[in-house]
Amino acid sequence: KQQAVCGATVTIDEARISLLGVPDVPGTSLHIFSLIAGRKITVDMIVQNVGADGRSDISFTVPKSELSAALEAVESAAKEKELGGHELTFDDNVSKVSVVGLGMAHQTGIADRTFHALSDAEINIQMITTSEIKISVLVDRADAEQALRVLHNAFELEKTPADSANL
Amino acid sequence: KQQAVCGATVTIDEARISLLGVPDVPGTSLHIFSLIAGRKITVDMIVQNVGADGRSDISFTVPKSELSAALEAVESAAKEKELGGHELTFDDNVSKVSVVGLGMAHQTGIADRTFHALSDAEINIQMITTSEIKISVLVDRADAEQALRVLHNAFELEKTPADSANL
Numbered sequence A, B: 001k002q003q004a005v006c007g008a009t010v011t012i013d014e015a016r017i018s019l020l021g022v023p024d025v026p027g028t029s030l031h032i033f034s035l036i037a038g039r040k041i042t043v044d045m046i047v048q049n050v051g052a053d054g055r056s057d058i059s060f061t062v063p064k065s066e067l068s069a070a071l072e073a074v075e076s077a078a079k080e081k082e083l084g085g086h087e088l089t090f091d092d093n094v095s096k097v098s099v100v101g102l103g104m105a106h107q108t109g110i111a112d113r114t115f116h117a118l119s120d121a122e123i124n125i126q127m128i129t130t131s132e133i134k135i136s137v138l139v140d141r142a143d144a145e146q147a148l149r150v151l152h153n154a155f156e157l158e159k160t161p162a163d164s165a166n167l
């Protein structure tokens, strides 16, 4: 089962923006991301968890160099009544660390081993997003190098050449 | 730019479980997912957004047929003091709809077009998770077929044969 994970990657210079308490109705995501697309800002992770009381939080990450442009784009949304009353937070001190693998979809233990490695290293996970072939977590930038190293060890990846670039 | 998205898929019978207000400290994710892995339950999406006041919400989806086993696994966590005080919610009436594309990473407009199609169809997005090649959303099962159809149209996918299977 070892070969389910074929690489681990890190994107060091990320920034996160969160819009907290936006209306959980059709059209809200469009409103936010059309402002971002209009400014040609590259979005990396987009995360929304299930909402409550008709409100939800949406976070996304951008290259750190695009944080101020992205903030300008969504701050204008804050003033428009559609998103009224939401709070905007951001953090420019984060990195994305991912494990990638083609056989992951049917291996329940991959997430467990990923979280085990990060927990043993006392690295706090700020955000999680997954697909069938990838688990990505957002961590404090100060933890990024160590997170990559412990994931390498957990999945015995030192044998693979292809895993230090930003995917 | 059309060819950035090469397919849209739907996983009809999903169920979502959320642990709300878990301690946002290293080890919490491990605690939850080691219980799941121990029962050999297949996890599909895992979503955690940034927390507040030292607490965070973690959601994950499983095949609807595995919901009761997954609930049993995490309910036992609820009784352990590590996760004390969190709330468990679930919904067995959800589906995952995704757009898949190899050129997506650098196309800011893909998320915008995805949300545009769903918004025009008045389909509410319950959860969002992304990777460089995929945007997945959780919707009410009643919206699943229409969501797949409007995404097909938005990206002119009817020309592609490969997109109705569950990825």
Ligand SMILES: C[C@@H](O)[C@H](N)C(=O)O
Pocket: A022, A023, A024, A025, A026, A027, A028, A029, A030, A048, A056, A058, B123, B124, B125, B126
């Ligand atoms: C919160 C946001 O995702 C909203 N539910 C929408 O569909 O746009």
Ligand SMILES: C[C@@H](O)[C@H](N)C(=O)O
Pocket: A123, A124, A125, A126, B022, B023, B024, B025, B026, B027, B028, B029, B030, B048, B056, B058
């Ligand atoms: C909430 C959970 O992800 C926690 N931050 C952890 O690292 O396990």
